[in-house]
Amino acid sequence: xxxxxxxxxxxxxxxxxxxxxxxxxxxxxxxxxxxxxxxxxxxxxxxxxxxxxxxxxxxxxxxxxxxxxxxxxxxxxxxxxxxxxxxxxxxxxxxxxxxxxxxxxxxxxxxxxxxxxxxxxxxxxxxxxxxxxxxxxxxxxxxxxxxxxxxxxxxxxxxxxxxxxxxxxxxxxxxxxxxxxxxxxxxxxxxxxxxxxxxxxxxxxxxxxxxxxxxxxxxxxxxxxxxxxxxxxxxxxxxxxxxxxxxxxxxxxxxxxxxxxxxxxxxxxxxxxxxxxxxxxxxxxxxxxxxxxxxxxxxxxxxxxxxxxxxxxxxxxxxxxxxxxxxxxxxxxxxxxxxxxxxxxxxxxxxxxxxxxxxxxxxxxxxxxxxxxxxxxxxxxxxxxxxxxxxxxxxxxxxxxxxxxxxxxxxxxxxxxx
Amino acid sequence: xxxxxxxxxxxxxxxxxxxxxxxxxxxxxxxxxxxxxxxxxxxxxxxxxxxxxxxxxxxxxxxxxxxxxxxxxxxxxxxxxxxxxxxxxxxxxxxxxxxxxxxxxxxxxxxxxxxxxxxxxxxxxxxxxxxxxxxxxxxxxxxxxxxxxxxxxxxxxxxxxxxxxxxxxxxxxxxxxxxxxxxxxxxxxxxxxxxxxxxxxxxxxxxxxxxxxxxxxxxxxxxxxx
Numbered sequence: 001x002x003x004x005x006x007x008x009x010x011x012x013x014x015x016x017x018x019x020x021x022x023x024x025x026x027x028x029x030x031x032x033x034x035x036x037x038x039x040x041x042x043x044x045x046x047x048x049x050x051x052x053x054x055x056x057x058x059x060x061x062x063x064x065x066x067x068x069x070x071x072x073x074x075x076x077x078x079x080x081x082x083x084x085x086x087x088x089x090x091x092x093x094x095x096x097x098x099x100x101x102x103x104x105x106x107x108x109x110x111x112x113x114x115x116x117x118x119x120x121x122x123x124x125x126x127x128x129x130x131x132x133x134x135x136x137x138x139x140x141x142x143x144x145x146x147x148x149x150x151x152x153x154x155x156x157x158x159x160x161x162x163x164x165x166x167x168x169x170x171x172x173x174x175x176x177x178x179x180x181x182x183x184x185x186x187x188x189x190x191x192x193x194x195x196x197x198x199x200x201x202x203x204x205x206x207x208x209x210x211x212x213x214x215x216x217x218x219x220x221x222x223x224x225x226x227x228x229x230x231x232x233x234x235x236x237x238x239x240x241x242x243x244x245x246x247x248x249x250x251x252x253x254x255x256x257x258x259x260x261x262x263x264x265x266x267x268x269x270x271x272x273x274x275x276x277x278x279x280x281x282x283x284x285x286x287x288x289x290x291x292x293x294x295x296x297x298x299x300x301x302x303x304x305x306x307x308x309x310x311x312x313x314x315x316x317x318x319x320x321x322x323x324x325x326x327x328x329x330x331x332x333x334x335x336x337x338x339x340x341x342x343x344x345x346x347x348x349x350x351x352x353x354x355x356x357x358x359x360x361x362x363x364x365x366x367x368x369x370x371x372x373x374x375x376x377x378x379x380x381x382x383x384x385x386x387x388x389x390x391x392x393x394x395x396x397x398x399x400x401x402x403x404x405x406x407x408x409x410x411x412x413x414x415x416x417x418x
Numbered sequence: 419x420x421x422x423x424x425x426x427x428x429x430x431x432x433x434x435x436x437x438x439x440x441x442x443x444x445x446x447x448x449x450x451x452x453x454x455x456x457x458x459x460x461x462x463x464x465x466x467x468x469x470x471x472x473x474x475x476x477x478x479x480x481x482x483x484x485x486x487x488x489x490x491x492x493x494x495x496x497x498x499x500x501x502x503x504x505x506x507x508x509x510x511x512x513x514x515x516x517x518x519x520x521x522x523x524x525x526x527x528x529x530x531x532x533x534x535x536x537x538x539x540x541x542x543x544x545x546x547x548x549x550x551x552x553x554x555x556x557x558x559x560x561x562x563x564x565x566x567x568x569x570x571x572x573x574x575x576x577x578x579x580x581x582x583x584x585x586x587x588x589x590x591x592x593x594x595x596x597x598x599x600x601x602x603x604x605x606x607x608x609x610x611x612x613x614x615x616x617x618x619x620x621x622x623x624x625x626x627x628x629x630x631x632x633x634x635x636x637x638x639x640x641x642x643x644x
Binding site for chain 2: 012013016017019020021023024027028031032323324327328329330331332333334335337410411412
């Protein structure tokens with residue numbers, strides 16, 4: 001019975017002490033506003049910068065892989081060994097496998113050799129709208145073809161044939177036999193240039209079409225030796241339908257994801273083989289890893305500077321309260337009690353600064369992302385929790401040394417009036 | 419076990435800072451319930467004596483027996499325990515915590531002693547005539563009011579010894595009388611008071627007056643009050 005009463009009294013005393021402890025911490029934080037503001041600001045600036053950097057670093061792969069799709073297709077689908085074309089039916093299967101991925105564009109190509117002024121040129125029939133999405137970096141002098149009967153010609157062809165936007169050209173199909181007349185998958189140069197052994201003079205059935213040159217294409221690559229037209233125009237001229245030599249995909253994903261997708265397409269879709277364009281996917285990864293390393297380095301520097309700033313602020317705040325610490329000790333507080341009170345204040349300041357800083361950091365990340373990537377950055381909640389936790393920890397660590405030093409103050413300084 | 423008659427017994431207490439002997443073999447006994455005034459010029463050792471008696475500093479040599487407990491050789495933690503249990507401190511500059519109200523300043527002493535008790539802290543403020551000012555911050559109180567809060571804080575844990583360092587040094591005449599009235603009441607209730615002062619009138623309020631000079635006791639006077 002007496003034990004019960006004693007235990008209850010002990011519990012009441014502990015609760016009353018705990019309530020007073022937090023009351024003192026709260027009063028110190030809420031009633032010393034100007035001083036608290038400086039400490040919160042020191043923590044908050046660090047939290048703002050760190051959260052903004054981390055948000056961008058985490059969001060960069062999503063942002064940059066999308067941005068890097070401006071450099072052309074990163075996944076090619078070709079006929080499987082032995083097959084001459086990608087069947088149209090295979091595209092549905094590929095689309096199904098790419099459902100989860102962000103496909104920026106898909107451009108199917110059929111290649112035929114057509115003659116212009118008796119000279120054979122490799123001609124691609126494609127979906128020109130899709131090509132613009134897959135390869136937005138292509139430069140066209142003049143206009144993109146607006147409808148049937150219009151073509152793009154590569155810059156080299158324009159020079160060789162002395163053509164420009166607005167000119168009319170006559171293209172002839174089915175003129176020459178032999179292997180040079182049907183291009184394999186991939187972009188070649190002037191068709192027939194390496195087919196010197198083949199018979200060049202076997203004229204079978206000719207089909208002729210008149211086309212307007214809408215624009216001259218410059219890519220700096222093999223496309224400069226190509227004629228591009230709508231797939232329908234090529235099918236009308238050269239005959240045949242429903243088969244592609246190659247299908248180019250632009251997918252917003254990193255190199256590992258592209259490799260994995262290519263493997264799945266090759267394994268699961270009959271009649272096709274898929275391969276990543278390594279030159280692009282690997283350079284994407286390299287740029288991303290460089291950016292991430294740079295951001296990590298900046299984050300570490302900011303963290304160190306924040307630690308220094310918060311430590312200095314805490315030192316000033318604690319030094320200012322040296323008299324109060326001495327008084328508390330004169331009233332009977334021991335070193336540990338003083339440390340606990342002041343470090344708890346440090347934690348409270350860190351948490352407040354961390355919450356405010358994280359909020360501002362999100363806004364900063366938005367501003368940076370909107371200005372650099374032209375799209376908003378998502379709120380990463382787990383990162384927000386980490387940001388507040390790190391800010392609180394930084395404030396606590398920063399307060400540790402000055403508080404420990406201050407807690408050793410001689411209580412007699414109170415009587416000396418210091 | 420009976421309490422010792424003397425609350426405080428100093429035997430040949432010295433405090434040395436380098437070459438300076440701030441206290442030089444001072445011996446002094448203070449019976450329970452006595453009001454002792456300590457006077458002396460600046461640098462005479464008054465504050466050093468207060469620090470040692472108040473368990474805020476340790477003597478270099480000699481014995482300090484407070485309420486039957488020897489303070490010499492105690493650890494800082496043990497001295498803190500003595501301060502919270504046995505001594506009530508009143509300061510010339512009040513030393514209230516600026517961001518806490520009058521009531522909370524009193525409760526801080528309770529917090530370190532045992533447990534905060536708001537009604538009891540309010541009663542202590544009531545005793546010094548400041549119940550109505552309990553929710554005010556120190557900056558909203560006059561000097562006299564701040565000193566009374568300081569007295570309420572010193573009394574809240576019923577200390578065996580009340581140590582006051584120039585308690586009226588920063589007060590006007592009216593507030594000085596208020597503080598002295600409180601001391602008279604405390605003394606009449608049996609409290610043991612040691613008051614350090616420069617003011618001869620304040621010193622004369624005590625039953626006994628001890629003068630220090632260059633760390634030594636040079637004079638002792640007993641005052642008879644009607």
